[in-house]
Amino acid sequence: MDKDINIKVKVWRQNGPKEKGRFETYELKNISQGSSFLEMLDILNEQLVNDGKIPVAFDHDCREGICGMCSLYINGHPHGPDGEITTCQLHMRSFDEGDTITIEPWRSAGFPIIKDLVVDRTAFEKIMQAGGYVSVNTGGIPDANAIPIPRDKAELAMDAAACIGCGACVAACKNGSAMLFVAAKVSQLALLPQGKPEAARRAKSMVAKMDELGFGNCTNIGACEVECPKNISISNIARLNREFLKAKLKD
């Protein structure tokens, strides 16, 4: 049964990208365990506003686990201690009376901090722009059923396509590597016949962009896979390696 709990939150506060940050600890009383983690932060912010203080900036939008906007590192886990969910789906029933919860932004050279818990994930945009697409213009397309796709292939592609681009993989990675993110997109499109013609080009340019942006080298630790809210498998990373090597060896 959900009850009301009293907690402390230790939150990273940083005024701007170049400013020095620090932790601030706040007390919260009578938080319902039925409320979501972000609703708890809403209550904190309401409290801060009422006290004439600056509320904590954090990214959030859909609050139903699909937009990938929320991005908090909670008690040593990206998206908190509960599995297979985003921060917005985390509920306070994962915490107990008297807990101190440490909340930090994603930390990676690829994701500089904008303010407090908000980070800049433009790097993901740049990687996507480097080749995360099938080069078709609008219109002049053959019928959708013209190319049958085996169901298991479509399902595998869908598994990879479920990525929400939140960046938890990078946040979890000791190496600050973005391989799972890149692998998910490369895999989705490499598995489908529509993506095949430019699979080689895509793998090369997305990896090159990822490297250029300063993400780390993958050492197959697998923390990304564990923390991924959408269960993207690191098998996709093997597929990316394969696609990349195939592409390079053909050159």
Add this chain to the structure above:
Amino acid sequence: MKKIDSKVPKGPLAEKWTNYKNSQKLVNPANKRRLDVIVVGTGLAGASAAATLGELGFNVLNFCIQDSPRRAHSIAAQGGINAAKNYPNDGDSVYRLFYDTIKGGDYRAREANVYRLAEVSNSIIDQCVAQGVPFAREYGGLLANRSFGGSQVSRTFYARGQTGQQLLLGAYSALCRAINRKQVKLYTRYEMLDLVMIDGRARGIIARNLVTGKLERFAAHAVVIATGGYGNAFFLSTNAMTSNGSAAWQCYKKGAWFGNPCMAQIHPTCIPVHGEFQSKLTLMSESLRNDGRIWVPKKMEDAEAIRAGKLKPTQIKEEDRDYYLERRYPAFGNLVPRDVASRAAKERCDAGYGVEPSGLGVYLDFSEAIERLGKEVVEERYGNLFQMYEKIVDHNPYETPMMIYPAIHYTMGGLWVDYELMTNIPGLFAIGEANFSDHGANRLGASALMQGLADGYFILPYTIQNYLADQISVKRFSTDLPEFEQAEKELSDRVNRLMSIQGKHSVDSIHKKLGHVMWELVGMTRDEKGLKEAIVKLKEVKEDFWTNVRIPGKRDDFNMELEKALRLADFIEIGELMAHDALDREESCGGHFRIEHQTEEGDTLRHDDKFAYVSIWEYRGEDKAPVMYKETLEYEFVVREQRNYKS
């Protein structure tokens, strides 16, 4: 009265769009490069439009409120997208999709627009498949379909419970490609706050850089609004936290007409409200109604015992359950349109049969489906939704029925547009949920994705050329022009005024008050007394906001409270217009239900003789009542009937 020209082409219904395309003006490639188009929003409509216009050769500036186009709330659409492919061979056709959509909208949409929508629906599926959208497939490798509310055929294409996500990622990938090819310039974490007009035409916008807090000016030959709906006027809705009506509202204040503002859709299957701290409502896909059965207890004492926690739903015997949708609407059963399902739930709960501790909930039960199909099949179809439900409510829907209740989901109303998707302001276009759209008084499930992509991929890229063809000799605008200067100054003054209030209440606390008034008085059911009361109360909320709001921090900084305040200021005014429009429309149709106007069985009662029109509202200035015009909806091809989902 002003002349309202919907610009619907002449000719037979099925030929209108073809005829239009054959005779419209086009812009040659060399000239396209010289024409700038601003697209505000990166959801299905915005991203698809920006990408397509970029591919065509226009110079596109695309604005995104989040850090990535992939975050737009289209991503949250779960169930699917309609198309008249007739792959299952169950009798579907373009006409039938058109007819179902018109009927679902309670005959308050434009025939020609809806027919065009149905016509291009098939191309959308082709386009998405080519982009690599992993739609569900049969073992034979061909695309799978499922059925949705308001239709008797299976025409809905889907990608698990994440169809919106996959379609948006498709459009987003097209946009990424266009950005890479320098056809589109993307501005992320920017919010449009004002429209700039030069000589009566839309020529640019003022947007706030949400990271620096600075106001910036952007000029173009045309402006496209694709910023979604205004459902967050209700505070609690299924919309995302940043979903807002401000871009559209600021256009309205610059003279753009607002169509059917009172038409808001209430989605029947959302997770019920569970406390004061609730920040938003979570939708459970309509597709669940394919296999889930909706019921409440037949006996009042059972309902009371359940609410008190003394009885479990699984303990209620089959004969003591009231499957009220199946009882009232035998032909469509649990798959009646959303407005019908929502009101039926409210009717049962108001009568005292609700099941949540609050009394505001009904059951959506899968036990029969699990028995019939097996747990694996149910898990395959709805696993992610069940998981989502369990994370929020902490109940396992495989074992105990889900509890659901209606919530605000979508707004059919929006900026008025003609057949070309242009508002009454030349050069200002509105697409997707932001326009008053093709859904009339009620949108059918899986039609929003269809409309957003139809507008963005296949309609606007044509119709905008008919306007831009006349603009080829117009040089690029400088943002130093006095019109930009003045627009920025006015906006800046408004921001300063907000910052200087320094009252006692947070933005959210006032937003909750607004939401309460809206939900109670302008919500699922409305009546004259309540609407009049709402108008008075909304004035009070407005007063409260402009005297008591407290916005901490600086204006030229990353300031989320200021962002919210700017949006709330507009939501209050949108709420007022919704109430006025709802009061004015003395009939019930689709999502607009006036208690005074219902059939004996409690269904919507339209008055086609008096209200077969789109209400168009024009802004006349602060403290002046807006004026309403009527665009009469002439039905040439369809006969209006009482919607019947019973037989």
Add this chain to the structure above:
Amino acid sequence: MSWLIKSSIGRKVIQSISGLFLILFLLFHMSMNVVLIFSHETYDFLANEILGANWWAIVGTLIIGLGVGVHIIYAIILTLQNWKARGRDRYASKSKTPVAWSSKNMFVLGVFIALFLIVHMYQMWYQMQFKDLFGMEGVRHDGAQLVVDVLSQTWVLIAYVVAFIALWFHLNHGFWSALHSVGWNNDIWMKRLKRLGYFVSTLIVLGFIVVAIAVHFGYSNLLA
């Protein structure tokens, strides 16, 4: 082929191939050690006549040396890059993500193994092949006896066993990880490769440990 050096995946491939090659060498080395248990004479024959200072043995040694060198250099490069990629500010809370301990500590394990290698090379290879090559004094041609001498010291045995355990952890992650990095993996093979890696690393390390302990307690040259 500059992509091998310039791209992250290329660098990983270098690390993987060199690692896989070293695993093969370890298998060979372990087999060689096992001979010691049965016959010192055979062992010395293999060490002096088949390997010794013959050109193929020298080439082989150089290749292995190259493998070790590349593996170490790339480990350093990758680790430095990854350290930098992590950003200036670090998490205050310790990561609670449940992952295999060895996977996060490959570099530490590697450093430990490298330190052990220095001792080991001095004790064995320097005394035998190196001195032989450069015509230095005190070349040992009685390899088997050398091993017995060295391992008879208790501290050496303990150090060797500890190093072997570190090696086990290193190989346990290294084996499947290397194959993963060259693209040979998927959902089905993941389990198989991990199991195979477990088997290979256990086989190698068990071989080393059994021989070391046996030699220490005098159980070698059993067939003589």
